[in-house]
Amino acid sequence: MVHQLAGRLNSIDPQAGEALRIVSYFDVLIARGVGLDGLLRGAALLSGTVAGAEIRGRVTRRDPDGHAPADAADARRRSSPRSHDTWTVWLERDGEPGPDDDMIAERLALGVYLLEERRRPDSGIDAIIDPNRSAAERAVFLARHRTDPETRVRVLATPADAADTGAPSAIVPTRYGLLKATLDRSGRLAPPEPAGLGTWVRADRAPESWDAAIIALRLTAPDTPTVDATDLGAMLLLAQAHDPQAPHEDVRALAALDQRSSDVLRTLVEADSIRSAAGTLGMHHSTVQARHEALTATLGYDPRTTTGRMRYTAAALLLRLIDPITPARTPSA
Template sequence: MQDLLGRLTALDPDASETLKVVSYFDTLIARAVGVESMLRGAAVLSGATVGQRDPRQIIRVRADGVRIDPIDPGGRWMLRESGPDVVVWIEREGDPHTNDGMILERLTLALGILRARRAGDPGSAVELAISEFASDGERAAALARLRLPVGPVAVVASPPDPSPPAQHPSVVVATRHGLTRATIVAAGAPVDQVWTDAGGLRVGIGTSGSGEHLPDSWKEALIAARLTTDSEPVVAAGDLGALLLVATAAESRDVHPDAAALARLDPRSRDLLDAVVDELSVRAAAVRLGRHHSSVQDRLTALIDVLGYDPRTSRGHARYVLARMLFTLSD
């Protein structure tokens, strides 16, 4: 498939884009993602809001992956029937784009396959349990189907593969940041007990609570997963303390100027600032970086002018740590 895409890109860009649409939905079908994830994938591909209306509800997802208020499509946009009393659409102002028809065609096919697979499937119950848009009744029914262990539970965000053992209910979800597996575990369950062969698996763990807390735990797990590194492959949201409040608030806002300032720096400069902040000493940072003390000091002086604050002071240190986290989340 990838070789064919490469050849088609050179011969016919429009044809290659169509094949990418087919390949993308094939991946979502293979991962058995839910309805909202299917719509999110179509929205990302089309660069426009995508919606579905069925007898129960209307779901609309913006191009940036955010779910928005339901409105009936009427006859304003290109529609496709996706099943009995079910339609999907792309909210495109003006003429449809080249691949809008193909995206809707593959979306309707994928949703039909999903409905056939999902009758009583645990994955659909997990997706309802962690969705902030599910009604109280839908979430209660999903939790009853899952038969979760007694006591607090949490959500773990991880790459789609590997999947956990069957006793840990999970589903692959299409998020704004790519396909991510959501797994519900008992509070405090060590990751190496959920995945016996984790092998450096990078995961984020949400805070624990009752079943009604699962949507918040999922959002926290996604934030924690994006803060993982090779040296810290497991991040628990509960360990972030007040930083979690800042990270959650930042999700719905533009990039903060302090984070934007770090984004404009080259990686070598950010490494130098990280070393100074971690080591609390220019000399120790120079040793860690394998550079001469005077060169690190000179570069730090220049970077302080760029940042507008000194990360070695107590307030500057806190400001840099927050800026670094926000930069990572916005990257």
């Protein structure tokens, strides 16, 4: 899905398409759990030049072939450096920075940030929300945060570059890219928007809340920047069963519509009558009637019937789960 999106973007805006390709490349590396060497090799390959990192005084460099350069680390000018508390990453250039240096350095920095976060003695939020961990394993990490397995908690989902709330959090890879997970034990946290609020569960069932929080985040919009998964009701079950890599034919049909057709369809579904829809759209009644008939043929169902409205509502919700996400930035120092 991401590769298809990158291809479409590249035909419209080559720079945006390349940026998404870089984001996707590093997200895969991070999701696979590669170490510093793998991140530097990836950055060097994408940039076509040496990528370096200095972590707690130790310098590591890799060239595009994956080898350690023979020349000194200070022989070249550092391009697009990024720094945090105990580390710095950079690319090395003899001349001007490459067009993608900033994006590559940003994703390299985010990868190193995550590596360092995992070294912290108080880390473990990613383990607490990992469905592949046993309840007993999650209990060990919950103990680090002084949380009993039976305590009611919920997990919040925000973009990876969102400001910290002061509660335990971690940046973790998901099928939608890197997101920040925050453990809410009080219900009084005010996460930065956009934010998805997971369902309240026992702490040892935190993965269920995290899954719901991700879905809620995907359903945020400018007019609803915070979505509570609890408010979705039975629709949450539908969203959880949805596979964004293989969307239902109803979802594909909506995705294929142009913006004007989408606006007409939404108005037809929401209006009391076709005449009312025509008034809202500023179109002639007969024109809207013709568009209604054409849309019915395209969708394979009448969107104004009770069943049709249900199918449209479900498909529209699931379509929002496969929209592109905004790439995250490295948390600032």
